[in-house]
Amino acid sequence: MSVLFCLFSACAVCGALGVILVKNYFNSLMCMLLCTLGLACLMIYAGAAFAGILMIMIYAGAIMVLFMFVVMLVGDDNSNATLRCRIKLIAMWALMMLFALLLAPECDELKAAAAAAGAASEALSAKSCGMELFSRFLLPFQITGALLLAAMVGVIVVAQDKPRSRKYKRDMI
Amino acid sequence: MYSNNPILFAAADAAVPLWDGVLDVILMIVFSLIAIVVVMTFAGLSVVAERKVCAFMQGRYGPNRTAIPWIAAIPGVGTVLRSFGLMQLVADALKFLLKEDPLPNHVNKPWYLAAPAIALTPVLTVACLIPCGVIYADSGKIPMSVADVDLSLILALAIGSLGAYGAVIAGWSSNSKYPYFGGVRASAQMISYELTMGICALTVAIWVAPVTGKPFSLFAIADSQSGAMWLCITQPLTAFLFLVALFAETNRLPFDMAESETDLVSGFHTEYGSFKFGLFFVGEYGHVAVASALFATLFLGGWNPLPGLSWPADWGWVSSVLCVLTFLVKVAAMIFFFIWMRWSVPRFRYDQVMRLGWQCLVPLALANFVFYIILRAAM
Structure with a gap:
């Protein structure tokens, strides 16, 4: 294991822990950003440069900024959530134990898989990503797109206030 | 892509002696520092240029009296330095350094202190990706960029997209009204215009892919324009849309929303003073310089003097020097264009910015993208 691998992994793990341990929404969001960047760097380091860069571009550069937008609009006061925090902590430890149990027997296989991924660095180039997406995974890809669109329309409908009367609209203008 | 990169794999691969890796790392750091110095110089000079061009357009002289006593006394040189306002630059920098550094009580201190650095870092990082010339060696063309990676175009866009955080964090951590509005506006605007920028970059990548085989490499894109038509001639609409998106991304007028x-008083950096404000200020002009360099690389032929012409390869190092000079002239011309637009066009209203971004630029960029795919397939 090299220094860089440890550094990026530490970023990802610390960020992920921070997301659930930190109380303030804004700091939690920043931890999520750290985690995303750490993961992206790990991907680039493992040879999947294209996927890593896309991760920075889409998650760190766009989706996290949107989250931040929401935090700024909603406010980051999370002081009366001690109970939920305790439940979250218990849930977190339980999940981590489960995950460790799940991974423990697979550890050697994971190492082998990581080595193989590093060796076959061409496997995740832009071209092969595109070929896979538009041939083998075409249907799931399109269905996911349609689902996301439906979710987005749904959010707009749910978040909309009840339709304003014509009189109110005139007042607005 | 990185399998041959000695820096990343020096520690992992026992066949490479460790010392080679260390030397490479030191060299890389030196190169990066040079890139940073160049960007900073450009940022400083564009501050002076902003004042002088603005003055010229308004029929004034601009700064022409600031003088450092002994230097101004040198005949010839001193007069030129003074009348071109170059010593005003020194005065500005000293002012930012020596002013009292206020730390308001109501701010979120760690993020408030970190925000200027977060705003400046992506700009300087992107600067390391841009190829500013070419060296003609026996083994072929060697790009003159600090980090020549195959995916440099999307890497530049990805790191550039992190630039929104500086403004947003500054706006949020200042904990007062106007910075808050500035931060919210900055985040919404940057996300909206990144989309147009990304689609335009893809259009370019699709167009050069059959020629170069490396669609996302900035060096390959610039190199595909040497001795050929520039991309601003073959793709005028793409260039225009990309330019508009660049104006929005750099927060320059007419997209000066943040x-x-x-x-908004002065938007997201209302609560900042002295050197921290100076970092935002330098970051903004550095952003303009890097955006100009990106535009010159993608659409203005990079280091080539004229469309269809390139500096001959058999001139050796002379050709390389001319390449770099050509590139710097193009960057300077683009910076002038940025400044020119600032003093010519009035600011949009915020809803106009959003409508322009989503209802006009994005559909236009998509249609343009599809058009060039069809054209490429037909050729």
């Missing part, structure tokens, strides 16, 4: 001083 710090529109007529309605």
